[in-house]
Amino acid sequence: MKQKRYDYIIAGAGCAGLSLAYYLSQSSLQDKSVLLIDKQLKVGNDRTWCFWEKGINDFETIVCCKWPQVNFYGTDYSATLNLMPYQYKMIRSIDFYQFVQQAIAQHPNFEFLLGNITSFSDTTDGAQVEVEGVTYQADYLFNSLYQVEQQAKKPGCHYLLQHFKGWEVETPEAFFDTSVATLMDFRIKQHGETRFFYVLPLDAHRALIEFTVFSGNILDKPAYDQELKEYIKNFVKLENYTVRHQEFGIIPMNDHPFSIQAGKHLINIGTAGGRTKASTGYTFLRIQQHIKSLLTCLLATGKPYMESSANSRFKLYDSMLLNIMAKNRYSGKDIFTKLFQKNDTSTILKFLDEETHFGEELKIMATTPYKPFILALGDILLNKKPLFN
Numbered sequence: 001m002k003q004k005r006y007d008y009i010i011a012g013a014g015c016a017g018l019s020l021a022y023y024l025s026q027s028s029l030q031d032k033s034v035l036l037i038d039k040q041l042k043v044g045n046d047r048t049w050c051f052w053e054k055g056i057n058d059f060e061t062i063v064c065c066k067w068p069q070v071n072f073y074g075t076d077y078s079a080t081l082n083l084m085p086y087q088y089k090m091i092r093s094i095d096f097y098q099f100v101q102q103a104i105a106q107h108p109n110f111e112f113l114l115g116n117i118t119s120f121s122d123t124t125d126g127a128q129v130e131v132e133g134v135t136y137q138a139d140y141l142f143n144s145l146y147q148v149e150q151q152a153k154k155p156g157c158h159y160l161l162q163h164f165k166g167w168e169v170e171t172p173e174a175f176f177d178t179s180v181a182t183l184m185d186f187r188i189k190q191h192g193e194t195r196f197f198y199v200l201p202l203d204a205h206r207a208l209i210e211f212t213v214f215s216g217n218i219l220d221k222p223a224y225d226q227e228l229k230e231y232i233k234n235f236v237k238l239e240n241y242t243v244r245h246q247e248f249g250i251i252p253m254n255d256h257p258f259s260i261q262a263g264k265h266l267i268n269i270g271t272a273g274g275r276t277k278a279s280t281g282y283t284f285l286r287i288q289q290h291i292k293s294l295l296t297c298l299l300a301t302g303k304p305y306m307e308s309s310a311n312s313r314f315k316l317y318d319s320m321l322l323n324i325m326a327k328n329r330y331s332g333k334d335i336f337t338k339l340f341q342k343n344d345t346s347t348i349l350k351f352l353d354e355e356t357h358f359g360e361e362l363k364i365m366a367t368t369p370y371k372p373f374i375l376a377l378g379d380i381l382l383n384k385k386p387l388f389n
Helices: 015-025 093-104 221-236 284-301 312-326 332-342 345-352 358-365 370-382
Strands: 005-011 034-038 048-053 063-067 069-073 078-082 087-092 110-114 117-123 126-131 134-143 159-170 180-185 194-201 206-215 242-254 261-263 266-268
Touching: 005 015, 005 126, 015 034, 015 093, 015 110, 015 284, 034 134, 048 093, 048 194, 048 284, 063 180, 063 194, 078 332, 087 093, 117 134, 117 261, 117 266, 159 221, 159 312, 194 221, 194 332, 206 221, 206 242, 312 332, 312 358, 312 370, 332 345, 345 358
Parallel strands: 005 034, 005 134, 034 110, 069 180, 134 266
Antiparallel strands: 048 087, 063 087, 069 078, 117 126, 126 134, 159 206, 159 242, 180 194, 194 206, 261 266
16 A cells, blocks of 8 residues: 655654654644654653753743752863853653643644654655655655663764752742852762763752763663762752652764765754764754754755854864864863853853854864863874864
8 A cells, every 4th residue: 555655754852853753733734744753652741851051942931940050060161051041941851742732632644653764865756765665755854862881982083971860849838049059060070081070950849960071981770870879968958858750861972074965855953963062962952953944944945954164163163072072182170160260151152152252262162271272283283084074
């Protein structure tokens, strides 16, 4: 029997796939036939997304917490940093999943298929995907599926991981100050890596406390729990609490030259499309920006967005920091301390958003140790890393 052909197929119904489906459902393309494919329906709170921004975003109604200021604890420096004009925000994945699923449920031409994708490919007049032996076709296929362990490493590139475990803890008495979050707390032992904690108060009785590591390999599972227990006891100074929820994640931190366009009719989105910031792991807003650009092009031309290499110098900055951490040229803890100690916080956030001009970037660089960055730059140039792919 001939399979139905779709206008668009979205492989993966996580943050990127659902974001694309949502924006399509809210646009003049809402009558297009869309098939979303994932191995399971997202129904649980499996992660949280945090980000800083000025103003509001399209998912502002499901932002569960906002903080106008954050605590920073570094090397011989600590401060409460005013983020204005930014705010640090949190979205719980369960709220995002439900919000988008409710929106696209209003459109019967948006279908959801549960199954394992075994392959997808370009064709002469579109794209096709195979799901457990059945082939589905579309004019365009948008792929958001990415597996860290399946990525083929390229010479000259740097491959680190941001791995983390978080506990949502609850206290019987009011304990947490909801006006301020802890963005980075480096007061723990580094063990030759870059390690820090977040503390994100949800209300006076609850907070998400997260242990984060930048390194080449993940830890043994018990190590994350041990670090959490010790930090809560020694730094949060909390004895009486209950762990209500746990989350664990691995985010790629690499300068691999991701291909946005995997074929004439195959477009990579999300982490698979290089939307994860290599030096920080932040992804959520970068996904939204990319999806909106893609949609703008679809509306104007009927064809997906083609990415340019406009931000090549920021790719270089990311590669230099990854090189320093991968080669242990300098403590990541000390670099982040100098950045936040010697620069205006809003300028650092603007820089990490890749919105600064070159003069601002030179001033920021002047506050960091020059030797490890020069060594990293020389190493990158010597290995002819493909920065501009």
